[in-house]
Amino acid sequence: MKSGVMRIVMSAVVVMLVVGASGCKKKPKAGVTGGVGSDTIPLTPLGEIGYGEVAERGEFGEPITDVSFENVAFAYDSFTLASSEHPKIEAVADYLLANEGTTVVVDGHCDERGSRDYNLSLGEHRAMAVRAYMISLGVAEDRINTRSFGAEQPLDAEHNEAAWVKNRRAEFSLFRK
Amino acid sequence: MKQTTVLGIWWSTAGAFLLLLLGGVGVHAQDITIVGAGTGDKISIATAGVNVGASTAERQFLQILQTDLKRSGWFTLGAAGASVIELQGNTQVNGSTLEVKCEVLNRATRKSYFARVFREAAAQPQLVAHKLADAIVEAVKGVPGIASTRIALVGSREGKKDLYLIGSDGGGLVQATRDGVPCLSPAWSPDARNIFYTSFLRKFPDVYRIDLGSGNRTRVSGYPGINSGAQVSPDGRHLALILSKDGNPEVYTQDLGSGRVTRITQTKHAAEASPVWSPDGQQLAYVSDVTGAPHIYIINRAGGSPTRITLQGSENVSPSWARDGRLAYSSRRGGRYQICIYDPKTRADRQVTKVSSDHQTPSWAPNSRHLVYARTDSYISCLYILDTEDDSQVKLTTSKGDWYFPAWSPR
Structure with missing residues (x-):
């Protein structure tokens, strides 16, 4: 088993994550109904399939620090985008559409309650709900990546409702190629 | 990549060797x-x-x-x-x-x-x-002993998270990684020579394998999105894990020889987590929030229609499948997470922890009798071992810090 995996890993083709890669065609936006309940999750693949020692993820270019965007809030155990959160996402989409060569990583976070392993999946679902809404606004899918931190990186380490509200969030990190 | 250091390796190797010898004696x-x-x-x-x-x-x-x-x-x-x-x-x-x-x-x-x-x-x-x-x-x-077994766990000390190992008697705590980054869900290979786990070592949640013999660490799944919750099949040849590369967190299997991944669940409106193999390797139990809250389902290892097995509790998470066929999991009942045991043969379901604390991430010992789990009191998490014959509980971790995600070694 071990030697087989090692062989595969060592011979793995290095596949670039397609962030901002040129020549990618947009897929049709049909069926994307951003922001409404659980229908916000179209099956939009995140990029080329890699295996093992693929190109370093997280190397998306130069971090953009001269703009900042508000975090998107979520209800407990939910990945539904409330209409109050739409303008926050639209602001990011507007920026991406106005600035060629920029990309975003959407980080999904959960509060500390519940199982940490389930929270990792829930955080990804939150980030993907935000991504789906941005795609519906016309941002190319290969400019939006997701990352879940689950409950691992709370903004507020306190153990109360006020902290939990802050910690259930999606954050935006922008990059310039 | 930072260097992985695993102390006390000879300990585990010697243990595995002895068990091989025992197997040859044929005393049952x-x-x-x-x-x-x-x-x-x-x-x-x-x-x-x-x-x-x-x-x-x-x-x-x-x-x-x-x-x-x-x-x-x-x-x-x-x-x-x-x-x-x-x-x-x-x-x-x-x-x-x-x-x-x-x-x-x-x-x-x-x-x-x-x-x-x-x-x-x-x-x-x-x-x-x-x-x-x-x-x-x-x-x-005629059952496996647990005295020589170890438990892999995640420790959080002064805000830094790393993978650790501890003896099942609470002795011999060793730090296996020195990364100080979030890590989750350790799982053993059936031969107890490798640990698979999820780490943010490269800023994203990827699945790594640590070879306890050499201390080498290899990334085995690094797709876009999440790569998490890997569990090795009983034959040691496949992983069950969560990937979101196709646009949604789903259960996949990965052939450890070829690297090929196969999608098992098809729930585009739900997130899945925590897959575990049945003892015969023919089924998977996992968590899905397809109803709006997380519950536990069983599906054929090749896919198909899942069956929901947890009907009580507002949330049911973190299944662990014992060699004798019983499933332990964490169930939110009365606002607290309690450890429960479900027997698929009889469909009997029993709550084994009772006190008003949160009891999470159970992991069965190879004897199908003892469980280790994480219990949180006043927001401090410690590990406990529970004897399911009489439900008695013993605290395992006494060192300062938060301890969670226990995984009992298979031998």
Whole structure:
């Protein structure tokens, strides 16, 4: 088993994550109904399939620090985008559409309650709900990546409702190629 | 990549070697030969027939052996001449080696279960004690012992998270990684030589394998999105894990030889988590929030229609599948997470923890009798071991810090 995996890993083709890669065609936006309940999750693949020692993820270019965007809030155990959160996402989409060569990583976070392993999946679902809404606004899918931190990186380490509200969030990190 | 350091590797290798030897002996006497089994269902055992020398190592050996026999759950310590099982033998220290000669006998029938010599470093008398205790459990009860097993766990100390290993008796805590980044869901390979786990080592949640023999760490799944919750199949050839590369968190299997991944669940409006293999490797249990809250489902390993198995509790998460077929999981009941056990054969469901704390991430011991889980009190998380025969619980972690995600080694 071990030697087989090692062989595969060592011979793995290095596949670039397609962030901002040129020549990618947009897929049709049909069926994307951003922001409404659980229908916000179209099956939009995140990029080329890699295996093992693929190109370093997280190397998306130069971090953009001269703009900042508000975090998107979520209800407990939910990945539904409330209409109050739409303008926050639209602001990011507007920026991406106005600035060629920029990309975003959407980080999904959960509060500390519940199982940490389930929270990792829930955080990804939150980030993907935000991504789906941005795609519906016309941002190319290969400019939006997701990352879940689950409950691992709370903004507020306190153990109360006020902290939990802050910690259930999606954050935006922008990059310039 | 930072260097991975795993201490005490020889310990685990030596343990695996001994179990191989034991397997070859072919002693599988069952407890049907036992009459007058002492207190309750426990079998009385007398250690007085072992002539123990005066050195510290020898005295510690006997103490640890007695503790191990009690912790196994199968035995009570009894007086010589009045116990069902008797030990006879002696100990001696030769240079740096502690040697224990021991015969295990049924006192009434004089049937000998085994007579063997154990040798280990005198500086670590627990090694001989654990091996003898496990050999006794295996010979008398026909089930794997747990004294030599270890538990992988995630520790958070001063805000830095890393992977650790601890003996199932709470001793021998070692730090396996020195990354200080979030890590989750350790899982053992069936041969106990590798640990798979999720780490943010490269800023994203990827699945890594640590080879405990060499200390080498390899990323085995690094797709876009999440790569998490990897569990090795009983034949050691596949992983079950969560990937979101196709646009949604789903359960996949990955062939460890070819690297090929196969999607198992198809729930585009739900997130999945925490897949575990059935003992025969033909099914997977996992968590899905397809109803709006997380519950546990079982699906054929090739996919198909899942069956929901948890109907009580507002949330049901973190399944662990025992070798005897029972599932332990964490169920939110009355606002708290409690450990429950579900038997797919009888569909019986039993809540085994009761106090008003959060009890999470159960992991079965290889004996299908004991569980280790994380219990949170006042926002501090510690590990406890629970004996499912009487639901008694013992605290495992005493060091400062938060301890969670226990994974009991398969041997």
